[in-house]
Amino acid sequence: MGLLTDLRSSISRVTAKLFATPGQEPKRIGIYGPPNAGKTTLANRIARDWTGDAVGPESRVPHETRRARRKEDVEIKRNGNSVTIDIVDTPGVTTKVDYKEFLEHDIEEEDAVRRSREATEGVAEAMHWLREDVDGVIYVLDAAEDPFTQVNTMLIGIIESKDLPVLIFANKIDLEEASAQQIANAFPQHETVPLSALEGDNMDEVYDKIAEYFG
Amino acid sequence: MIEVPEIQPDDGDGDGVQIDLISGERMANLRTMEKIRLILDGVHDGNIVILEEGLDPDEESRLIEVTMSEINPEEFTGIEIETYPRPSSDDGGLFNRLMGRESDPDNKLTVIGPANRIETLHKDENLISALVTRQ
Numbered sequence: 013m014g015l016l017t018d019l020r021s022s023i024s025r026v027t028a029k030l031f032a033t034p035g036q037e038p039k040r041i042g043i044y045g046p047p048n049a050g051k052t053t054l055a056n057r058i059a060r061d062w063t064g065d066a067v068g069p070e071s072r073v074p075h076e077t078r079r080a081r082r083k084e085d086v087e088i089k090r091n092g093n094s095v096t097i098d099i100v101d102t103p104g105v106t107t108k109v110d111y112k113e114f115l116e117h118d119i120e121e122e123d124a125v126r127r128s129r130e131a132t133e134g135v136a137e138a139m140h141w142l143r144e145d146v147d148g149v150i151y152v153l154d155a156a157e158d159p160f161t162q163v164n165t166m167l168i169g170i171i172e173s174k175d176l177p178v179l180i181f182a183n184k185i186d187l188e189e190a191s192a193q194q195i196a197n198a199f200p201q202h203e204t205v206p207l208s209a210l211e212g213d214n215m216d217e218v219y220d221k222i223a224e225y226f227g
Numbered sequence: 228m229i230e231v232p233e234i235q236p237d238d239g240d241g242d243g244v245q246i247d248l249i250s251g252e253r254m255a256n257l258r259t260m261e262k263i264r265l266i267l268d269g270v271h272d273g274n275i276v277i278l279e280e281g282l283d284p285d286e287e288s289r290l291i292e293v294t295m296s297e298i299n300p301e302e303f304t305g306i307e308i309e310t311y312p313r314p315s316s317d318d319g320g321l322f323n324r325l326m327g328r329e330s331d332p333d334n335k336l337t338v339i340g341p342a343n344r345i346e347t348l349h350k351d352e353n354l355i356s357a358l359v360t361r362q
């Protein structure tokens with residue numbers, strides 16, 4: 013039974029590859045994860061490496077990315093093959109937004125209220141995308157932070173329930189406190205790739221895995 | 228095993244902490260949006276909502292989406308949510324064992340409260356310790 017289904021799915025994969033035309037729709041890959049994990053830094057690095065320009069501003073202020081931003085037709089070349097993806101940088105998913113948090117970053121009250129409203133709209137939109145509009149997920153975590161949070165567990169559960177291919181990126185391995193192993197232990201059912209999006213460490217493996225999982 | 232310190236019966240001045248414990252049976256008969264309404268209406272009233280059986284992933288995703296749409300700087304900053312057991316673990320967890328149940332991902336006890344009033348102090352496989360502040 014299992015063997016048959018495996019066989020069938022590998023046959024359909026092969027035929028899908030055979031009939032893939034150059035004009036085929038690129039897979040839409042959503043970059044998800046908690047605020048400040050380095051999603052935008054990663055999206056910018058991928059976009060810069062393969063298209064020459066960036067996706068959006070990176071920032072220490074949480075919720076800098078308040079709307080999902082898309083970079084289309086990013087062609088990643090690997091070992092003579094190439095995969096074309098659309099990358100969607102999303103706001104960090106959270107269950108709460110308090111505009112007062114922005115005030116701590118020297119942002120005026122009016123601006124803080126506007127930012128928090130945009131952030132909530134962005135998170136809602138990102139959840140909607142996850143249910144309807146992405147073909148694969150890169151889940152970015154700050155390897156210097158505890159991965160066992162409720163939001164991470166819920167999001168990984170949501171992604172699994174959609175049967176989407178997912179890669180876990182253990183980011184910020186340039187930091188001394190970082191532990192990619194702790195991330196891998198938290199989600200043993202998925203492949204974890206260590207990297208530093210900021211420093212560009214281990215990007216070769218990052219692109220190999222993207223090609224393997226989303227190609 | 229959910230330690231909610233300083234719970235006292237509501238003495239009428241509205242500064243008590245109300246806990247809504249919603250059975251699996253009650254939830255089973257509701258549609259997704261009805262479940263979410265039941266939860267968020269409780270949370271908007273400042274209550275701690277405990278679901279005997281948790282939400283499925285799609286319902287959790289909609290709960291986050293609806294919560295986001297209801298956040299309002301003056302009144303509502305969102306929710307705090309914790310579940311048991313962790314869905315990623317295969318162990319049924321303490322609550323399921325206590326209730327003599329088989330491990331089932333849908334069978335996770337879930338605690339939801341207003342983000343500005345509930346703070347998770349500690350959580351491990353056996354204990355959720357939450358601090359609830361009065362309004």
Ligand SMILES: Nc1nc2c(ncn2[C@@H]2O[C@H](COP(=O)(O)OP(=O)(O)O)[C@@H](O)[C@H]2O)c(=O)[nH]1
Pocket residue numbers: 046047048049050051052053054069070071072074075076077104183184185186187207208209210211
């Ligand atoms: N040390 C270190 N910092 C990083 C790395 N990636 C991102 N950051 C920093 O983390 C902060 C948040 O990054 P950003 O990409 O805006 O996070 P996002 O909220 O997930 O989009 C910024 O200050 C980044 O410079 C990394 O690999 N190493």
Ligand SMILES: [Mg+2]
Pocket residue numbers: 051052053070076077101102103104
């Ligand atoms: Mg960002």
